[in-house]
Amino acid sequence: MATLNLVQAITLTLQQAMQADERVILLGEDVGLNGGVFRVTDGLQAQFGEHRVVDTPLAESGIIGTAIGLAINGMRPIPEIQFEGFLGPAYDQIVNHAARYRNRTRGAIPVPLTIRVPVGGGIHAPELHSDSPETIYAHSPGIKVVYPTTPSDAKGLLTAAIRDPDPVIFFEPKKVYRSFREEVSEDDYEIEIGKAKVVNEGSDLTIVTWGASLFECLGAMDNAPDDVDIELIDLRTIFPMDIDTIAESVEKTGRCIVVHEAPLTGGMGAEVSARIQERCFLHLEAPVQRVTGFDTIMPFYKLENEYLVDAKRIGSAIAETLAY
Amino acid sequence: MPKTTAYQATIEHISILDEHANFDSELGEGVMTDEQALHLYEHMVNCRELDEVAFKLQRSGRMGTYPQNKGQEAAAVGVALALQKGKDWIVPSYRENAALFMHGLPMHYILMYWMGDERGSQMPEGVNVTPLSVPIGTHMLHATGIAWAEKLRKTDGVAATFFGDGATSEGDFHEAMNFASTLKVGVVFIGQNNGWAISVPRSKQMNSETLCQKALAYGMPTVRVDGNDIYAVHYAAKEAVARARAGEGPTFIECVTYRLGDHTTADDARRYRDEQEVEAWRNRDPILRVRKYLTAKGSWDDARDEALKAKAKKIVAEVVDAAINVTSPETTDFFDDMYASLPEDLRRQRETMRTSSLGQDPSQVGLNSAAVGQAASVEGR
Numbered sequence: 001m002a003t004l005n006l007v008q009a010i011t012l013t014l015q016q017a018m019q020a021d022e023r024v025i026l027l028g029e030d031v032g033l034n035g036g037v038f039r040v041t042d043g044l045q046a047q048f049g050e051h052r053v054v055d056t057p058l059a060e061s062g063i064i065g066t067a068i069g070l071a072i073n074g075m076r077p078i079p080e081i082q083f084e085g086f087l088g089p090a091y092d093q094i095v096n097h098a099a100r101y102r103n104r105t106r107g108a109i110p111v112p113l114t115i116r117v118p119v120g121g122g123i124h125a126p127e128l129h130s131d132s133p134e135t136i137y138a139h140s141p142g143i144k145v146v147y148p149t150t151p152s153d154a155k156g157l158l159t160a161a162i163r164d165p166d167p168v169i170f171f172e173p174k175k176v177y178r179s180f181r182e183e184v185s186e187d188d189y190e191i192e193i194g195k196a197k198v199v200n201e202g203s204d205l206t207i208v209t210w211g212a213s214l215f216e217c218l219g220a221m222d223n224a225p226d227d228v229d230i231e232l233i234d235l236r237t238i239f240p241m242d243i244d245t246i247a248e249s250v251e252k253t254g255r256c257i258v259v260h261e262a263p264l265t266g267g268m269g270a271e272v273s274a275r276i277q278e279r280c281f282l283h284l285e286a287p288v289q290r291v292t293g294f295d296t297i298m299p300f301y302k303l304e305n306e307y308l309v310d311a312k313r314i315g316s317a318i319a320e321t322l323a324y
Numbered sequence: 325m326p327k328t329t330a331y332q333a334t335i336e337h338i339s340i341l342d343e344h345a346n347f348d349s350e351l352g353e354g355v356m357t358d359e360q361a362l363h364l365y366e367h368m369v370n371c372r373e374l375d376e377v378a379f380k381l382q383r384s385g386r387m388g389t390y391p392q393n394k395g396q397e398a399a400a401v402g403v404a405l406a407l408q409k410g411k412d413w414i415v416p417s418y419r420e421n422a423a424l425f426m427h428g429l430p431m432h433y434i435l436m437y438w439m440g441d442e443r444g445s446q447m448p449e450g451v452n453v454t455p456l457s458v459p460i461g462t463h464m465l466h467a468t469g470i471a472w473a474e475k476l477r478k479t480d481g482v483a484a485t486f487f488g489d490g491a492t493s494e495g496d497f498h499e500a501m502n503f504a505s506t507l508k509v510g511v512v513f514i515g516q517n518n519g520w521a522i523s524v525p526r527s528k529q530m531n532s533e534t535l536c537q538k539a540l541a542y543g544m545p546t547v548r549v550d551g552n553d554i555y556a557v558h559y560a561a562k563e564a565v566a567r568a569r570a571g572e573g574p575t576f577i578e579c580v581t582y583r584l585g586d587h588t589t590a591d592d593a594r595r596y597r598d599e600q601e602v603e604a605w606r607n608r609d610p611i612l613r614v615r616k617y618l619t620a621k622g623s624w625d626d627a628r629d630e631a632l633k634a635k636a637k638k639i640v641a642e643v644v645d646a647a648i649n650v651t652s653p654e655t656t657d658f659f660d661d662m663y664a665s666l667p668e669d670l671r672r673q674r675e676t677m678r679t680s681s682l683g684q685d686p687s688q689v690g691l692n693s694a695a696v697g698q699a700a701s702v703e704g705r
Contacts, residue, residue: 025476051476057506062465062499069469069483072454073413075476077469089495097462105455106446107661142662165664194667240667 004184007177009151010040010116013158014078016188018048021076024162027054028063028080028116037082038118038177060086064093064115071113072101076162084119084171085128091136098167099142114161115169119147120212120261121308122175124301131298132211132262137169138239138271144193145238147171149214152184153236156191164193171238175212196242198249202231205321206249207314208272209259210235217259219311224318238268246272247279254285255324257317259309264292286324291317335536337548340555343608345616347555355559356405358623364405364554365614365624366632368397371422372611373636374431375585377644378438382589386648390438392585393419395552398610399516399579401426402557403484406565413452415467415485417460419516419583423486424453431639435647443653452481460521461487461494464513468500471509471568482568484512484561490521492535498542501576505542510568512561513539513576516551522587523596539576551579552610582608 004012018024026041032055035042045053056063060081067077081087087094094115101111121130137145146161146168148154154172161168199214200221207230209217214234221230231249235241250256256276258269269290276288291309299307340352356364375394381387393400396419404423407414414420414427421434428451437444437456445455454470457463467485474481491497492515504511515535519526532538539546545567549556557579564575582605586593593602618624659666659674666674 054507057499057502059495059499059502061496062503065462065465065496065499066469066472066503069415069466069471070473070476071469072466073470073473073481075473092459092462093465093496096459097466101455102663103658103661104442104445105661106442106657108445108447109454110664144663240669243669 001183002186003181004151005178005181006151006154006172007038007040009155009184010158010172011042011044012184012186013155014041014044015047017078017159017162018044018052020188023074023076024078025052025054025070025075026078026080027056027067029056029058029082031055031080036080038174040116040172041080060088060090061093064090064098067113067115068093068098068101068111071111072109076112078114078116078162080116082118083125083129084117084131084133087117087133094137094143094167094169095140099140102166103142110165111167112165113167114158114164115167117169117171118174118177119171120173120175121298121304122212124304127300130301130304132260132293134171134238135262135266135268138241138268142167144168144240145171146193146236147173147210147238148236149173149176149211149234151182153191153197153234155184156189157193157236159188160190160193163190168193171211173211176215179215191236194237194240194242196245197234197236198231198245199234200230200232202229202253204229204253205255205257205318206231206233206246206253207257207259208233208235208246210238211261213259213261213309216309216311217314220314220318223311223315228318228322230318241268241271241275243275243279246276250276250280251283254283255321257289257291257314257321259291259314261293261308263295264290265295267292286321289317289321333540335534335546335548337550338556338559339550339553340559341553341613341617342550343552343613345613345620347617351559352555355555355562358618358621360405361554361614361618362624364401365611365618367401367422367426368611368614369632370431370636370639371397371400371425373633373640374421374434374643377640378435379585379589381435381644387435387439389588389590391418391588392583393421395584395605395609396516396518396581397422398554399486399514399551399557399581402554403486403512403514403561405558406561407482407484410450410452411481412565413454413467413470413481413483415454415463415470415483416456417463417486417488417491417516418456418458419488420486427451427453429453430646431643432646432650435643436650439647441650441653442657443650461491461497463487464491464500465496465503467511468504468507468509471504471511471574472507475507475509475571480510480569480571482510482512482565484514484565486514486516488521489515489517489519489526489535490524490529491515492538493529498538501539501542501544501574504574505544508571508573510571511574512564512568513574514561515576515578516581517578518581518583520583520587520593520597522591535578536576544574544576546576546578548578548580551581552608552613554610554614584609
């Protein structure tokens with residue numbers, strides 16, 4: 001066991017994956033000598049060489065497009081997109097190419113690649129460095145979307161993603177990167193993609209969340225009255241979504257709040273909510289409530305905390321849902 | 325010396341067998357044997373026959389939109405001959421059918437593809453060909469990545485990728501060229517400059533006189549060839565493949581050619597192209613000049629040509645039969661290769677796609693016995 005923050009857990013996972021499988025290579029902007037702008041790949045080029053930790057030209061479509069070619073020809077590439085705001089130029093290669101190859105060739109040409117992307121707000125970054133685009137990719141068949149929160153979950157899920165025979169987008173909540181440490185096993189382990197985690201068991205209300213918002217939910221739970229027993233679920237994988245764990249919880253509690261940083265309209269909260277009404281309609285004691293980012297452009301950082309969901313807004317939702 | 329020349333380049337143009345079937349014996353020496361030329365000729369003839377039949381299939385409602393290759397066969401076969409089947413990769417656009425056939429793609433797969441069947445892209449084991457790329461220019465990055473994997477594994481396979489003049493306006497073209505050159509990987513870029521991107525002529529597409537100039541920007545060796553001359557194409561391709569195989573990086577070959585047909589069967593090129601221009605290019609047909617040259621040389625004759633064309637008709641008739649008589653796809657096929665293993669939710673959608681409005685298991689929409697019981701008790705209240 002080691003005590004690691006999120007960055008360190010991911011670095012360790014990448015290091016172990018590269019040791020175990022020489023087909024694994026890292027590529028992206030500044031991932032080599034500089035170790036990536038968040039230092040997630042720090043030291044890996046020194047250990048594995050310039051051929052396996054590659055500073056590419058500055059072109060996101062190029063990074064993903066060449067990674068697709070590497071994957072087609074037997075490699076296990078792990079491209080990094082420096083910030084989620086730079087996914088735009090790579091969107092076509094991800095959604096129209098990586099996601100479709102297996103299907104359009106009826107299984108003849110799979111594309112195993114893991115796209116690492118720092119995501120979300122809360123670190124006072126410049127514009128287009130703080131967005132939450134996970135739903136766009138969850139709505140794009142053919143890729144899996146993983147969004148862990150804790151260091152130990154990140155290690156198990158990233159290992160699973162790298163070994164997955166299909167393309168995975170691996171979102172890393174940058175606000176959590178160095179916010180806390182926990183015990184992480186140095187042993188080889190996987191966490192199954194598509195399985196949510198019950199962080200806290202409870203019987204009165206279910207909260208479903210993922211990413212940095214998890215800590216705001218924990219804050220809101222601390223502030224809730226002592227006799228309110230809240231079940232907290234960390235979704236961990238956005239697609240495929242673990243509706244069974246959510247439904248099981250909501251059938252028990254009858255009340256649910258979905259919390260995410262991404263905008264409201266068409267966000268994953270809408271999908272979670274729709275699935276709950278399909279699965280748990282007769283168990284519901286209150287409408288499913290959403291606490292999310294707004295349908296606005298993510299503001300520059302002077303106002304970012306006004307945009308981001310916080311314990312106070314979540315606390316109001318808890319009170320309203322319980323009082324319904 | 326405040327002003328000096330910072331960079332200077334010239335671009336060579338290569339022509340060996342011209343439209344009048346004149347052969348430049350100095351440049352053409354040893355490019356390929358007559359036997360090889362006849363092999364390419366046969367592939368071009370078969371491809372042309374397939375094209376003509378495909379057109380009729382579309383017009384008679386038996387196939388969807390189809391882009392004829394007519395006029396551009398030389399680039400496909402000239403490059404394909406320079407590559408090793410099963411070792412090198414071809415990353416095509418959609419006007420290089422003959423190259424794919426030469427590298428093992430069953431001919432009826434192309435018809436299946438245009439008949440709306442994904443199994444036309446289900447590459448058989450050992451066929452190193454990626455599916456046709458209908459979006460423009462996005463596949464050249466895949467070729468660069470494929471070649472990069474060869475370099476990482478220290479193997480010497482080469483990736484050849486085809487695209488048109490319009491594709492060189494796309495960002496991905498430039499990223500693919502820059503990555504390939506910077507990473508020094510073994511890609512051969514083959515720009516089929518047929519002068520038209522659907523209705524937009526080269527002059528409105530770019531302000532560059534040649535496509536080759538774009539390769540200069542990436543420090544990449546480049547050459548322009550008569551794209552309707554199998555000898556010129558093969559001359560350049562051989563050199564490019566050798567360079568790639570030796571680990572000396574990518575090459576860009578511009579093949580100057582012309583599509584004799586419409587862009588696709590959904591297009592009417594008379595709306596934007598001058599008939600005189602088309603007629604001039606008909607005389608530069610890549611197939612005619614090979615026949616003329618080899619016949620004049622005594623390596624070919626009319627009787628054999630007739631036999632070859634009869635054989636092509638027979639081959640294509642069989643190919644059409646194979647494509648038309650292929651078993652119907654299963655309704656659920658489009659689920660099955662979404663992922664290596666189907667996520668639970670998709671499995672549910674697959675199993676109930678015909679039995680539930682939502683593609684959901686009825687037990688999941690409140691119709692299971694427990695829920696029905698509850699609903700009854702709610703009603704009873």
